[in-house]
Amino acid sequence: MRKHIFNAGPCKLPMTALENTAKAILDLNGIGQSIMEVSHRGKDFEAVLDETIVLMKDLLKIPEGYHVMFMGAGASMQFAMIPMNFLRTKAYYLNTGTWGTNALKEGKLYGEDKAIEIASSKDKDFTYIPKNYAKPTDGDYFHITTNNTIRGSEIHEDYTCAIPLIADMSSDFMSRPVDVSKYAMIYGGAQKNVGPSGVAFVILRDDMLQRVADRPIPTMLKYETHIKNNSMYNTPPCVNIYTMREVLKWLKEFGGLDEMYKYNKAKADKLYKAIDDSKMFRGTVVKEDRSLMNIVFVMEEPYKELEEGFVKFCSERNIVGIKGHRSVGGFRASTYNACTLDDVDALVKAMAEYETKNA
Ligand SMILES: Cc1ncc(COP(=O)(O)O)c(C=O)c1O
DSSP states (O other): OOOEEOOSSSOOOOHHHHHHHHHHHHOGGGSSSOTTTSOTTSHHHHHHHHHHHHHHHHHHTOOTTEEEEEESSHHHHHHHHHHHHHOSSOEEEEEOSHHHHHHHHHHGGGOTTTEEEEEEOGGGTTOSOOOSSOOOSSSSOEEEESEETTTTEEOOSOOOOSSOEEEEOTTTTTSSOOOGGGOSEEEEESTTTTSOSSOEEEEEEGGGGGGOOSSOOOGGGOHHHHHHTTTOSSOOOHHHHHHHHHHHHHHHHHTHHHHHHHHHHHHHHHHHHHHHHOSSEEEOSOGGGBOSSEEEEEEOTTSGGGHHHHHHHHHTTTEESOBOOTTTOSEEEEOOTTOOHHHHHHHHHHHHHHHHHHO
8 A cells, every 4th residue: 555655855756657667667668678778878768868858848948048967966966066167256055954054065165265155044943044135246156945855944936146046956846836047057856856866957057158167177077068968978867867757747747837836835735734723733944934845843842752652653544754854853744746635634634633632
């Protein structure tokens, strides 16, 4: 029996994507070879790669002048590649959590004064998105994390910025419509809304190639290499890209990003309402900045010691993945695209039952 999966990433994927990948692993398009066995340079895989890019461009309405790339090593590799390629004089970082902190750390390798933390919500355990600061007007780029997977906060608007805006969208990519034209670069690890772990997506505006820093950059770490070779300078993660294509096909069938956003909002609203209506559970993030993807909550005193019991109570009801990140504690329910209202209903029901039993 399939469980109610609330894992933070890797996470729940649409069943059709899993089934179609399973089939392709055994026999791709009836050619008597697995997706794992064909050459990445052959026509069968090339068609998969091309269609994945077309679907991404179509769903996100990516304007002309942007390159779509796939590479290994996750979003964390991008933290390093961004300053390596684009940090010339100085860059700004908005620090809204662990991942923003990690990205900033890589920038600071080029000089403590070159990667500047423009604002941070660390003072309140990253439970809000800073707003009282002036957006940068000079510098090489402004780096933001649109959704903070661990703390459960999200930037709900597309910022307007005078300098190139670079966004880590690992955990809210394809969960809502985005005005891509506002961004110089969008990137993330695929393992939340678009596929399994092991592949990162990068959407890069062409003019950024004119802004590359004058320093030796290893071939594999240059964006130019991946653009020139259509993500095939080296052997790409073929199976992961195949699954990504299947996830994007599912998303298109679902009705695209407008419909996906409505569904995601409905799921999150339902869960946040259950949290707010309860006397046992409490949301940790300020309401206006609450993530639609990662819903973080804890138990109020005097119920704190009942937290562990709730994880077990859920697991007995086939609800998995709700234990909070080790750095935060409490609970985190990740309601990515493939998570259903039925999954959320099961969790809401378990919360109510647990409260009735123990409060
Ligand atoms: C927002 C965000 N950025 C970056 C990362 C790191 O991604 P990866 O593990 O693909 O390097 C994660 C992982 O969960 C994330 O949630």
